[in-house]
Amino acid sequence: MKTTEIAIIGAGPAGLSCAVEAAKAGAKVTLLDENLKPGGQLFKQIHKFFGSREHQAGTRGFRIGEQLLKETEELGVEVLLNAAVYGIYENKTLAYVKDGKDHALRAERIVIAAGASENALSFPGCTLPGVMGAGAAQTMINVHRVLPGKKILMVGSGNVGLIVSYQLMQAGAEVKALIEAAPQIGGYGVHAAKIRRAGVPIYVSTTIKEALGTEAVEGVVIHSLDEKWQPIPGTERTLDVDTICLAVGLSPLTELAWMAGCEFTFIPPLGGHVPIHDENMETTLPGIYVAGDITGVEEASSAMEEGRLAGVASAESLGYYDEDTAKRLKDEIWQRLNSLRTGPFGEGRFKAKIKQLQARRQLA
């Protein structure tokens, strides 16, 4: 059976950063991703990142991805692409499919950095071709350079909805409107202002009544909601769209962690059920770590820091870092993580993350 020291599942920002940190220390690292290209969500992000300069704010997401890839190559990390991991078994043995064949990989440490998946929304017509995740549309336009439709309704005013709306316009589509069920816009004001300036109306307290069409989306009916989130009769209006993009949140992709037997806690602001972990990103199972959106949906910057933590900690546990060096590195990472989790958007996540760490201590 194939063996390695540290197996990392998922080559997004979390997995790549983890691989760099562990390989730098000298560990033998194998990184697996089911995609044909590494990078996770980074390569669809052609906008400049927000945050502080040390977190590469102002740099476009795909450039950060290119940099991380270069580092993993230079450090000689083994990268297995088109390799979907479907199970974690006893003795830290992974099962994965590559080129239509089953393979096993036995590791001494496992880091799960599988990311998150987009939430769906149910309404009459929600299964019609033309209704898709906002991330799906983003993948099509920015990675594959194909427009999934010409006239778009965006649902959800968080940063994903706002940013993808703008990117759809950059790609040549017309965004007819952006709707939000809550009474206020969810994402950053700067992003909302940008799409408003471009002429896209944003309707708050508004949701979808139904999608129209038989073989694919041919239109949509929206209506307003009162303060109890109930539809107000008579407020229906029909929009001429061929595509409905849903930006209604993400949920951590936790199947592998459940299967391995990690213990979970339920924290809604992080996306629901999340694996419990300690300050080293180690789960309740010794030697199995988690990092990135799977530990709670945040952002690429925090995913990279969590990946680095898991990389340093797993390498330390194998003897590649002495205690002092590891402590210094981990303290630095924690400082940066804490500074990311501040401000009106970060503070809620900061509190949620503390709850997650407390859940670990209560078990100990």
Add this chain to the structure above:
Amino acid sequence: MRIKHHPILNDETRECNATIIVDGKKVPAIEGEPIAAALLAAGIRKFRETPKYHKPRGIFCAIGRCTDCVMIVDGIPNVRTCVTPVRNGMVIKTQKGLGEWGEKS
């Protein structure tokens, strides 16, 4: 529709260099791009019909998670077209229900 010009990404440099056969019709494609991208570029949005109520489905996640985009590819049913790369000459069929195994080409 393919995106030729883009304010941030450079202009598209790739050209269609492959042909796939979709329900008997020739569709131009780029070798290595996901089958779903070639279909959307050609304006094809319905990829399959559900087993019981024969409802149409297209792409939903575009990253291989949801299986909404499965079709019969070279005789193999339930192939996720959003993560399966195009090869010149591929034969693709709209999948009805669970699909049927066909001749491998």
